[in-house]
Amino acid sequence: MNRSEAREIASxxxxxxxAGLVQLLGLCPVLVISSNIVNAVSLGLATSMVxxxxxxxxxxxxxxxxxxxxxxxxxxxxxxxxxxxxxLFNAYAHGLYLVLGIxxxxxxxxxxxxxxxxxxxxxxxxxxxxxxxxxxxxxLTGVLAGLGAIRELAxxxxxxxxxxxxxxxxxxxxxxxxxxxxxxYQFLLASLPPGAFFGLALLITGKKxxxxxxxxxxxxxxxxxxxxxx
Amino acid sequence: MKTxxxxxxxxxxxxxxxxxxxxxxxxxxxxxxxxxxxxxLQLLLATxxxxxxxxxxxxxxxxxxxxxxxxxxAVVTAWLLALCMPPLAAWWLVVLGTVVAIGLAKHxxxxxxxxxxxxxxxxxxxxxxxxxxxxxxxxxxxxxxxxDLSALDQIRLILAGALPPGVGFxxxxxxxxxxxxxxxxxxxxxxxxxxxxxxxxxxxGKGSEWxxxxxxxxxxxxxxxxxxxxxxxxxxxxxxxxxxxLAHLLDAQQYAxxxxxxxxxxVMLAAFFIVTDPVTAPTTPRGRLLFxxxxxxxxxxxxxxxxxxxxxxxxxxIMNIAAPFIDQYTQPAVFGRKGAR
Numbered sequence: 229m230n231r232s233e234a235r236e237i238a239s240x241x242x243x244x245x246x247a248g249l250v251q252l253l254g255l256c257p258v259l260v261i262s263s264n265i266v267n268a269v270s271l272g273l274a275t276s277m278v279x280x281x282x283x284x285x286x287x288x289x290x291x292x293x294x295x296x297x298x299x300x301x302x303x304x305x306x307x308x309x310x311x312x313x314x315x316l317f318n319a320y321a322h323g324l325y326l327v328l329g330i331x332x333x334x335x336x337x338x339x340x341x342x343x344x345x346x347x348x349x350x351x352x353x354x355x356x357x358x359x360x361x362x363x364x365x366x367x368l369t370g371v372l373a374g375l376g377a378i379r380e381l382a383x384x385x386x387x388x389x390x391x392x393x394x395x396x397x398x399x400x401x402x403x404x405x406x407x408x409x410x411x412x413y414q415f416l417l418a419s420l421p422p423g424a425f426f427g428l429a430l431l432i433t434g435k436k437x438x439x440x441x442x443x444x445x446x447x448x449x450x451x452x453x454x455x456x457x458x
Numbered sequence: 459m460k461t462x463x464x465x466x467x468x469x470x471x472x473x474x475x476x477x478x479x480x481x482x483x484x485x486x487x488x489x490x491x492x493x494x495x496x497x498x499l500q501l502l503l504a505t506x507x508x509x510x511x512x513x514x515x516x517x518x519x520x521x522x523x524x525x526x527x528x529x530x531x532a533v534v535t536a537w538l539l540a541l542c543m544p545p546l547a548a549w550w551l552v553v554l555g556t557v558v559a560i561g562l563a564k565h566x567x568x569x570x571x572x573x574x575x576x577x578x579x580x581x582x583x584x585x586x587x588x589x590x591x592x593x594x595x596x597x598x599x600x601x602x603x604x605x606d607l608s609a610l611d612q613i614r615l616i617l618a619g620a621l622p623p624g625v626g627f628x629x630x631x632x633x634x635x636x637x638x639x640x641x642x643x644x645x646x647x648x649x650x651x652x653x654x655x656x657x658x659x660x661x662x663g664k665g666s667e668w669x670x671x672x673x674x675x676x677x678x679x680x681x682x683x684x685x686x687x688x689x690x691x692x693x694x695x696x697x698x699x700x701x702x703x704l705a706h707l708l709d710a711q712q713y714a715x716x717x718x719x720x721x722x723x724x725v726m727l728a729a730f731f732i733v734t735d736p737v738t739a740p741t742t743p744r745g746r747l748l749f750x751x752x753x754x755x756x757x758x759x760x761x762x763x764x765x766x767x768x769x770x771x772x773x774x775x776i777m778n779i780a781a782p783f784i785d786q787y788t789q790p791a792v793f794g795r796k797g798a799r
Contacts, residue, residue: 417588 229356237356241363247340248371248428249435254340257331258372259424263383266390268376269369270324274313275335276365282306282341283361286349293350302345303336310336323393340368371431378427381406382418474685475530481679482537482731485672489541492599492665495609496545499616500552501537507556508536515565531570535559538578538731542724542771543585546597546630549617551589555581575778576738579771586766594767598632599665606630635663635722637767639714648711653718662721670726677730686734689746694729695720697754705762713762723768725757732770738778745781745788753777 229237247253254275262268285305293301314332317325325332335341344364349357380386385407391399407413417423468476489497512532516523536556543552559581567573586593600606607615607630611622621627633641635658642652652658659667680686698719705713719725724732733739733750740749753773760769 415588416590417584420587422584422587 229353229359233356234359237360238363241360242367242370246371246435247364247368248375249432251340251343253343254338254368255428257334257338258368258375259421259428261328261331262372262375262379262424262427263419264380264389265373265376265387266394267324267327268372270321270394271328271331271335272365272369272372274317274328274332275338275341276362276369278306278309278313278335279341279344279361279365280358281309281361282345283349284354284358285309286345287352287354287357290350298346298350299342302342302350306341306345307336321394324390327390327393340364374431375424375427378430379418379423382415382427383423384415384419385411385413469525469529471525471529471531475534477683477685478534478680478731479530479537481676482541482673484675485669485727486541488668488672489545492669493545493597494600494607494612496597496612496616497540499549499613500540500543500545500547503549503552504536504540504556505533507553508532508560511557511560512565515561515569519565519569521569526570529570532560532564535564535577538727539581541727542578542582544593544596546612546615547592547595548619551585551592555585557581558584571737573737574781576732576735576774579732579774579778582771583775586771594637595627595631596634597630599663632657634767635666635718636761638663639718643712649714650710653714661717667721670721673726673730677726680730680734686730687743687746689743690734690739690750691729693747693750694733694754694757695725697751698725698758701755701758702762705758719758719761723761724770728753728757728770728774732774733777738774738781740781740785740788742785742788742790744790745784748788749777749781749784752780 241247245251248255248258257271257275261271282302282305286302289301289305310333313335314325317328317332344361348360352360377387380389385405386409387404387406389403391402395402418427486497486501509527509532512527513523516526536559539555539559540552543555559577563575563577563580564570564573567575597607597612607622614620621630632638638655638657639649639652643649656664658664661667662670677686677691681688681691699716702713702716702719706715729750733753740746753776756773756776757769760766760772764772766772
């Protein structure tokens with residue numbers, strides 16, 4: 229994997245084929261867990277870690293896996309890695325572990341993990357597969373962070389609440405109150421399931437708008453600033 | 459060049475919307491008589507917001523302002539939302555609801571005639587889900603011996619949230635008849651005993667039962683004008699009566715009578731003005747009957763077993779999703795052919 233290939237994989241995973249905004253894969257955890265930034269980013273990073281390791285592991289064994297048996301074997305690898313992540317969360321971020329609950333084990337069934345194993349890792353060298361998995365995971369994490377921020381801000385006017393679940397009680401004061409806490413602001417809909425759909429729709433719309441603008445810029449003929457005298 | 463006559467004629471859509479507004483008047487007058495002048499301010503706020511939102515959305519979408527702005531559809535949407543609101547609710551509730559109704563439910567789906575969901579009910583559902591406490595604050599009907607607010611005090615309460623000194627909201631508030639029955643049932647009381655309380659009149663809530671009669675009168679006017687197909691109100695009211703009647707027959711202690719169901723909450727309004735929305739209801743005769751009956755069933759189910767004050771908005775929205783599906787399976791046979799489809 230040379231530098232340009234790595235860049236191609238990264239830009240593909242982070243933007244052009246973004247798991248959350250373009251492929252719309254793994255939406256179940258995206259929609260459920262994105263009610264605030266901390267939950268969303270934690271699950272995103274957990275997924276990224278699983279994808280990095282599963283990409284490398286699948287690529288490493290790809291030559292020994294019979295084609296007919298590839299799905300169960302890939303899922304076995306992914307499930308083992310998810311179990312490790314699950315135990316890590318339980319040991320080092322127990323509060324968060326309780327909040328994320330079933331959604332950590334469910335990373336196993338997240339279609340984006342299996343999709344990358346099937347479409348990319350099973351036919352690429354180890355390093356490229358790991359890089360692709362990590363970048364795909366980070367692309368999803370970015371979407372989760374954006375969605376979490378939108379929903380948290382709209383629902384309670386805060387950012388980074390629940391940080392104490394990760395960093396201990398010290399972090400309780402780190403919550404940013406964009407709208408002062410004593411204003412009593414609350415918009416429940418944003419933290420309920422409909423808010424997830426509206427938020428995701430806004431993000432997809434935003435990406436489409438940016439893409440369209442970039443396209444128009446590329447298509448517009450570049451006007452020379454100084455015309456040469458004839 | 460135009461030829462004579464040079465009179466300015468309203469468009470057909472304007473005429474329909476005008477008739478709907480006129481048909482709403484008896485109910486509105488009775489509503490104001492029962493709950494006070496707050497409703498008029500809510501209607502005004504909703505109308506202004508609806509027109510402004512409509513204009514902004516048309517501008518954003520690059521459409522001409524005419525005729526969409528003056529066809530009256532936005533105003534009727536706004537009125538239906540405002541009529542479902544607690545009359546003394548803070549001004550920003552109805553403004554937010556109307557922005558959601560016009561901006562999200564109507565224009566995000568493609569404007570008039572393209573919306574999947576009844577815009578007014580979307581606005582109402584967003585409000586009731588997001589602000590359950592504020593949406594439950596109904597003032598007491600004027601016929602009850604509670605502290606009456608003057609018109610000026612009501613307007614001040616809506617716009618500034620300020621009550622006259624020394625008055626708490628509890629002094630002027632009262633649970634809606636539906637809420638009162640639900641709460642008392644949860645506490646183990648029986649329906650006949652609950653209805654003995656002074657809050658209830660002969661068939662529904664004292665005073666508020668007249669409002670339902672007002673909607674009925676307006677609805678019959680629309681029917682006579684052939685603006686609404688009979689299947690929708692008949693199916694809807696029929697289902698509500700059938701469900702509540704059956705339950706009432708089986709266990710009169712736990713389930714209120716059909717008359718009570720018809721005369722409380724938004725059932726009458728829904729039957730003639732909300733399920734009859736031509737955009738979001740099915741278009742086939744059998745489909746309309748099925749659609750309305752299922753909406754009535756859901757309304758009764760949500761009222762009897764759900765947690766929300768009334769079931770109308772959610773019942774209508776759920777059935778809106780099913781409308782295209784119902785249309786597809788109830789297509790009448792093509793003339794001259796045997797069998798369906």
